[in-house]
Amino acid sequence: MRAQPKASHFIDGAYVEDTGGAVMDVVYAATGEVIARVHEATPALIDRALASAARAQRDWARLMPVERGRILQRAAAIIRARNRELSELETLDTGKPLQETLVADATSGADALEYFGGMAATVTGETIPLGRDLVYTIREPLGVCVGIGAWNYPTQIACWKAAPALAFGNAMVFKPSEVTPLCALKVAEILHEAGLPAGLFNVVQGRGAVGGALVSDARVAKVSLTGSVPTGRKVYAAAADGVRHVTMELGGKSPLIIFEDADLEDAIGGAMLGNFYSAGQVCSNGTRVFVQRGIKERFLKRLKARTEAITLGEPMDEATQMGPLVSAAQMEKVLSLIDTGKAEGARLVTGGLRLNGPGFYIQPTVFADVTDTMTIAREEIFGPVMAVLEFDSEDEVIARANDTEFGLSAGVFTRDLTRAHRVIGQLQAGTCWINAYNLSPVEAPFGGSKMSGVGRENSRAAVEHYTQIKSVYL
Numbered sequence: 001m002r003a004q005p006k007a008s009h010f011i012d013g014a015y016v017e018d019t020g021g022a023v024m025d026v027v028y029a030a031t032g033e034v035i036a037r038v039h040e041a042t043p044a045l046i047d048r049a050l051a052s053a054a055r056a057q058r059d060w061a062r063l064m065p066v067e068r069g070r071i072l073q074r075a076a077a078i079i080r081a082r083n084r085e086l087s088e089l090e091t092l093d094t095g096k097p098l099q100e101t102l103v104a105d106a107t108s109g110a111d112a113l114e115y116f117g118g119m120a121a122t123v124t125g126e127t128i129p130l131g132r133d134l135v136y137t138i139r140e141p142l143g144v145c146v147g148i149g150a151w152n153y154p155t156q157i158a159c160w161k162a163a164p165a166l167a168f169g170n171a172m173v174f175k176p177s178e179v180t181p182l183c184a185l186k187v188a189e190i191l192h193e194a195g196l197p198a199g200l201f202n203v204v205q206g207r208g209a210v211g212g213a214l215v216s217d218a219r220v221a222k223v224s225l226t227g228s229v230p231t232g233r234k235v236y237a238a239a240a241d242g243v244r245h246v247t248m249e250l251g252g253k254s255p256l257i258i259f260e261d262a263d264l265e266d267a268i269g270g271a272m273l274g275n276f277y278s279a280g281q282v283c284s285n286g287t288r289v290f291v292q293r294g295i296k297e298r299f300l301k302r303l304k305a306r307t308e309a310i311t312l313g314e315p316m317d318e319a320t321q322m323g324p325l326v327s328a329a330q331m332e333k334v335l336s337l338i339d340t341g342k343a344e345g346a347r348l349v350t351g352g353l354r355l356n357g358p359g360f361y362i363q364p365t366v367f368a369d370v371t372d373t374m375t376i377a378r379e380e381i382f383g384p385v386m387a388v389l390e391f392d393s394e395d396e397v398i399a400r401a402n403d404t405e406f407g408l409s410a411g412v413f414t415r416d417l418t419r420a421h422r423v424i425g426q427l428q429a430g431t432c433w434i435n436a437y438n439l440s441p442v443e444a445p446f447g448g449s450k451m452s453g454v455g456r457e458n459s460r461a462a463v464e465h466y467t468q469i470k471s472v473y474l
């Protein structure tokens with residue numbers, strides 16, 4: 001098996017196996033081949049992971065922040081030096097093309113480790129004069145944090161959660177998605193190679209039940225989940241029972257609004273990026289593409305031509321632009337939503353079919369004449385399926401864009417920047433773009449409003465979510 005890790009879990013600074021847990025096959029999405037086999041964590045192993053994290057965190061919190069930061073930055077340098085190997089593993093784990101993983105996954109994880117490594121020593125409190133008295137505040141770590149990841153960006157999600165948690169003095173126990181268990185183990189290995197003391201970043205494998213056990217453990221101070229809204233509700237409820245801190249990065253059905261005056265080729269590029277990158281398995285995708293009536297047919301004609309030019313293929317071939325869906329189950333779910341789109345009367349402009357062969361490939365798909373009430377305009381599909389809707393006026397499109405339970409992202413394409421700011425100002429979404437889409441640098445806060453989430457990842461905002469304030473009256 002070509003991607004078999006040394007063992008299933010990484011606990012207390014070392015790979016650990018426990019064959020008592022159920023077996024989970026890791027499947028390469030491009031071929032259906034089993035490339036690794038890992039075991040689910042047993043209750044004893046979960047306990048070991050939490051106990052070692054709690055023990056290690058006490059000393060880690062007492063270390064000079066600059067020393068913590070130095071270790072994270074060393075890990076970032078190792079990740080950059082091993083980018084090709086890590087990108088190939090990411091491709092095997094997810095099926096995403098190497099063309100993407102070489103620039104978007106390990107590198108983005110390294111960005112987070114560098115950024116928060118640098119920020120570690122800058123976190124300060126404040127002094128509040130009170131006449132002859134004084135209050136000062138200290139930002140303290142929370143303690144043991146649990147990270148739970150989705151399957152679309154396994155390296156990036158592990159790093160985006162680990163970097164701020166560790167920088168500010170916490171420990172983390174991380175559970176990857178059962179579909180993509182491999183990459184987080186490498187992150188753990190590299191953090192320890194960089195000098196991270198044992199126990200501070202532990203990885204345990206398992207399905208939802210393992211996540212559930214972690215989230216409800218009394219030793220856990222915070223839970224950070226990247227996943228779907230239904231899982232988010234369960235995890236949030238379990239965390240609430242112990243009054244734990246949460247960050248919830250959940251799903252979306254984000255609007256991308258294209259006005260008649262937009263640069264058409266740019267806007268089409270944005271829409272394609274926001275629907276077909278990573279075979280559409282990106283939470284912030286602009287899957288409801290609202291196009292103003294006057295340019296709709298021109299937009300669709302060029303979009304069809306450019307979409308049909310996308311190269312699907314073996315993800316390890318650097319010429320491949322789009323790979324398979326992550327799993328057979330995800331492919332079936334997306335195919336079923338495509339059928340629903342057709343049945344509800346949307347016009348199929350291009351795509352819509354599964355490719356022949358063993359992998360989980362679906363053609364990049366565009367539907368036009370989509371209405372607001374259709375299932376494909378309301379449900380998150382998480383696959384390469386774009387829904388194009390038409391609109392006439394600014395006020396109308398704002399109201400329709402906001403008519404959803406989600407609020408993760410939004411985008412606007414127009415040459416009129418006054419309008420761009422006015423429209424963005426009224427859209428209910430946490431992460432927005434003007435004349436661009438899906439760029440998420442570590443410097444920018446990332447997260448959703450409404451059902452799409454609570455809290456923000458990345459940026460200075462993460463300090464709020466991985467520390468707590470102690471206020472001292474003197």
Ligand code: NDP
Pocket residue numbers: 148149150151152153175176177178179206207208209210211212213215226227228229230231232234235248249250251252282283284380382408447448452453
């Ligand atoms: P899921 O919600 O199915 O799973 C997310 C993680 O939660 C997995 O590790 C899963 O384990 C675990 N889990 C499931 N049930 C529980 C439970 N009861 N308690 C604790 N943990 C549990 O999401 P997917 O993996 O299918 O990922 C796709 C979703 O993630 C999409 O909705 C997407 O929008 C969202 N997402 C959001 C992002 C954001 O930043 N806002 C970024 C990327 C994705 P297991 O897989 O083993 O079942």
